[in-house]
Structure formats: C-alpha cells, structure tokens
Amino acid sequence: MGKLMIIGCGGVASVAISKCCQNADVFEELVLASRTKSKCDALAEKLTKVSKTKIVTEAVNADHPDEVYELIKKHQVTAVLNLALPYQDLAIMDACLKAGVDYIDTANYEPEDLSDPAWAERYEKRCKELGFSAYFDYSWQWDYMDKFKEAGLTGLLGSGFDPGVTSVFVAYAKKHYFDTIKTIDILDCNGGDHGYPFATNFNPEINLREVSAPGSYMENGKWVEVPAMSIHREYDFEGVGKKDMYLLHHEEIEALGRNFPEVERIRFFMTFGQSYLTHMKCLENVGMLRTDAVDFEGNKIVPIQFLKALLPDPASLGPRTVGKTNIGCIFTGVKDGKEKTLYIYNVCDHQECYKEVGSQAISYTTGVPAMIGAMLVLTGKWKNPGVYTTDEFDPDPFMEALNQFGLPWKVEENPVLVP
Numbered sequence: 001m002g003k004l005m006i007i008g009c010g011g012v013a014s015v016a017i018s019k020c021c022q023n024a025d026v027f028e029e030l031v032l033a034s035r036t037k038s039k040c041d042a043l044a045e046k047l048t049k050v051s052k053t054k055i056v057t058e059a060v061n062a063d064h065p066d067e068v069y070e071l072i073k074k075h076q077v078t079a080v081l082n083l084a085l086p087y088q089d090l091a092i093m094d095a096c097l098k099a100g101v102d103y104i105d106t107a108n109y110e111p112e113d114l115s116d117p118a119w120a121e122r123y124e125k126r127c128k129e130l131g132f133s134a135y136f137d138y139s140w141q142w143d144y145m146d147k148f149k150e151a152g153l154t155g156l157l158g159s160g161f162d163p164g165v166t167s168v169f170v171a172y173a174k175k176h177y178f179d180t181i182k183t184i185d186i187l188d189c190n191g192g193d194h195g196y197p198f199a200t201n202f203n204p205e206i207n208l209r210e211v212s213a214p215g216s217y218m219e220n221g222k223w224v225e226v227p228a229m230s231i232h233r234e235y236d237f238e239g240v241g242k243k244d245m246y247l248l249h250h251e252e253i254e255a256l257g258r259n260f261p262e263v264e265r266i267r268f269f270m271t272f273g274q275s276y277l278t279h280m281k282c283l284e285n286v287g288m289l290r291t292d293a294v295d296f297e298g299n300k301i302v303p304i305q306f307l308k309a310l311l312p313d314p315a316s317l318g319p320r321t322v323g324k325t326n327i328g329c330i331f332t333g334v335k336d337g338k339e340k341t342l343y344i345y346n347v348c349d350h351q352e353c354y355k356e357v358g359s360q361a362i363s364y365t366t367g368v369p370a371m372i373g374a375m376l377v378l379t380g381k382w383k384n385p386g387v388y389t390t391d392e393f394d395p396d397p398f399m400e401a402l403n404q405f406g407l408p409w410k411v412e413e414n415p416v417l418v419p
C-alpha cells in the first residue's frame with residue numbers, strides 16, 4: 001500500500017519496525033535508514049525471515065536534509081517516520097517538504113546546541129511571554145503549517161505514547177464521553193524493575209534533560225512553572241500498585257492547551273523511585289547532566305553525552321525488565337448537564353513485550369503508536385494537509401488499532417482523582 005522510510009534504529013524504532021512487519025498488508029516495503037547501518041542490517045535480517053515486508057537498509061546522517069532527501073528520491077518512499085532524536089525533526093521535515101512526502105514523528109523539536117543564537121533568542125522570548133522554560137516546544141514545527149498545507153502534505157507530530165496515545169485519549173474522551181472537559185491529569189507510571197542501580201528507559205540524553213527540568217502545568221490557558229520534582233503525589237495504579245509520582249513539564253500539554261481551550265487545568269505526572277531521583281540529583285550536582293561542551297584533556301566533551309556512553313543502552317533492558325507500565329488520562333467534566341469523571345489507560349507488561357518483539361515496555365508503548373500513526377497516514381485515514389498532533393484527528397481508528405496491535409485500553413468511570 002505504501003513505502004515507508006524509518007529513520008533511526010534504536011529502542012523505539014526497533015519496535016515500530018517489528019510492528020510494521022506484522023502489518024505487511026499496509027507496510028509492503030520499508031527503508032530503514034540510520035546513522036549506524038549495521039543496526040538496520042541486523043534487524044532486517046531477523047525480520048525478513050518472518051515477514052512478507054520487503055526491507056532495504058541505508059546509512060544516513062539525518063542532521064543533513066539533503067542526505068534524507070536523496071534517500072527519499074532514490075527509494076521513492078511515500079512517507080518518513082522519524083524515530084531518530086528530536087534534534088533531527090526540522091532537518092527531516094525540510095527533506096520531506098522538498099521531496100513532497102508525508103512526515104510522522106514521536107517527539108517535538110529540541111536543539112542539540114543550546115548556544116545557537118537564533119534558537120536562544122526565540123527561547124528567551126518564549127520563556128518571558130509564555131512562562132515555561134523547557135528546551136522543547138511545538139512552535140518550531142507549527143511554523144511548517146502553511147508550507148505543508150500548500151504542498152498538500154500531512155505532518156503528524158508526536159505519535160508515541162505520551163505524547164501520542166495520551167492525546168488520542170483526550171480526543172476520544174471528548175468525542176464519546178464529555179460535552180466539556182474541565183481537567184486532565186496525564187499519569188505515566190512505570191512499575192518496571194531492570195535490576196540496575198540506574199538506567200533510563202529511553203535515550204538517556206533526552207530523558208534526563210526532560211526530567212531534570214522545572215515542572216509546569218497549564219491553568220486557564222496560562223503556564224504555571226514550579227521547581228523540578230516539587231509537586232509530589234501518590235497514586236494506586238492497576239497492575240502496579242502504589243507509586244510516588246511527580247509533576248513534570250510535558251510536551252502534549254502545550255498542544256492540548258491550544259486545541260482544547262475549554263480545559264481549565266492540564267497536568268502531567270510521572271512515577272520515579274527514590275533511588276532514581278537520588279542518582280539524578282547527584283549527577284546533576286556534579287555537572288554530569290550539562291549539555292554544553294567542556295574541555296577534557298585537550299578534547300571537548302559534552303558531559304551528558306559521555307554519561308550516555310556509560311549508562312546501559314535502553315535497548316538492552318528488555319530481557320532484564322520485569323513489571324508493568326500503566327499510562328493514561330483522568331478527566332473531569334460535564335456530560336448532558338451532569339458532572340462526571342473518567343480514566344482511560346493502558347497497562348503493558350515488560351516481559352510480554354520482550355517475548356513478542358525483544359524490547360521492554362517503554363520502547364514498545366512508543367513504537368506501537370508510531371507504527372499506527374504511520375499506518376493511518378499511509379492509508380489516508382489521517383490525511384490532512386498541514387502539521388497536526390494526534391488529538392486533532394478522529395480518534396476512533398487509532399483506538400481500534402491500539403486494541404489490535406498490542407496496547408488494549410480500558411475506560412473506568414468514577415476513578416480515584418489526583419488531589
């Protein structure tokens with residue numbers, strides 16, 4: 001039905017590629033392109049034995065739009081699924097625009113070099129005007145709206161779990177359960193244990209930058225920023241049990257705040273154990289989370305990139321991780337004049353994921369919706385010229401596909417609310 005190029009071949013991409021291969025009627029041909037081609041080759045060799053999907057592999061440095069453009073043209077692909085890092089988003093979008101193909105990703109743009117003056121100027125302005133200081137935001141990609149519209153291309157932004165599925169849950173709640181949504185609490189619980197003193201479940205650099213930043217939430221359309229990890233709650237999660245969770249800034253809040261202006265408050269909480277927080281604080285205190293280059297014995301090194309080299313590769317956690325994740329959204333609002341509350345969530349088991357595709361649940365819960373987003377764009381079910389987040393399309397086909405491809409969800413009326 002279509003030919004997709006997937007860029008990146010890390011933890012999330014490996015799951016998305018495996019899932020595409022389970023869905024060979026839609027994904028007849030894949031081009032796997034990444035910085036380290038040998039990872040693509042290894043996966044292609046494994047999957048072509050069990051799938052009808054035809055796979056070719058390429059090396060690419062996706063920091064360079066021209067390299068991506070050449071590959072799109074060479075292989076005549078119809079869409080690109082970007083599962084490299086947020087640093088490459090704009091370069092890959094530029095290549096898609098030039099080549100005239102659709103674009104899908106799972107994380108919004110963040111610059112690798114925070115000292116870039118053009119980025120820094122805009123960042124300072126946004127911090128002052130909007131009041132949140134995360135290094136990532138949607139403005140850079142929303143700027144492509146007119147260009148994608150004029151070219152008749154679809155850009156689907158943030159088609160992972162959070163963002164991605166959580167935003168689809170919001171659209172689904174609004175479509176089927178509420179006339180007005182008043183509050184949304186997004187709860188991301190990982191009850192998994194990998195047995196290491198410290199490791200991150202996805203790319204360490206992106207993960208540690210996210211969780212060490214100030215927290216923020218949206219109230220009546222305005223951002224409220226608080227010190228990192230300063231808002232703490234406990235919640236009893238189905239399949240996991242009681243966990244400590246902390247309020248974080250998270251990218252879907254920005255898009256949901258814009259697309260659902262009626263919502264009075266949107267918050268995001270993620271669970272962390274005490275040991276994780278102590279390790280992170282210590283690394284931060286000694287400067288290991290710094291993202292700027294420092295001199296070391298005559299060489300320049302970026303501490304957080306050096307740390308990444310020391311930490312376990314998230315893709316290697318699969319066999320060791322036991323336990324479950326539980327990620328979902330709690331809503332309050334009004335239907336037919338009556339106040340109501342609702343919880344939509346998915347529970348996913350690390351070992352089940354490992355048995356199926358050889359990955360832990362964090363990569364799985366991101367890779368499956370990435371495949372679904374690409375499928376809906378390729379099949380034309382989610383086709384709309386411009387750039388959009390997942391809450392801006394009809395949620396029903398996405399929700400149906402979650403059940404079909406390994407992430408079944410539940411709807412619970414009258415859940416325990418987060419104070």
Ligand code: NDP
Nearest residue numbers: 008009010011012035036062084107160161162163202203
């Ligand atoms: P990994 O670090 O495991 O994989 C990243 C892959 O991208 C690697 O294969 C890497 O190559 C490749 N890559 C990096 N830079 C380039 C480049 N310049 N050109 C080509 N390829 C490149 O990351 P994850 O799989 O954990 O995460 C992938 C994406 O998913 C990230 O953007 C992350 O933010 C996002 N994510 C989204 C979530 C969501 O729910 N929405 C949740 C978790 C992650 P190499 O092998 O050479 O290192």
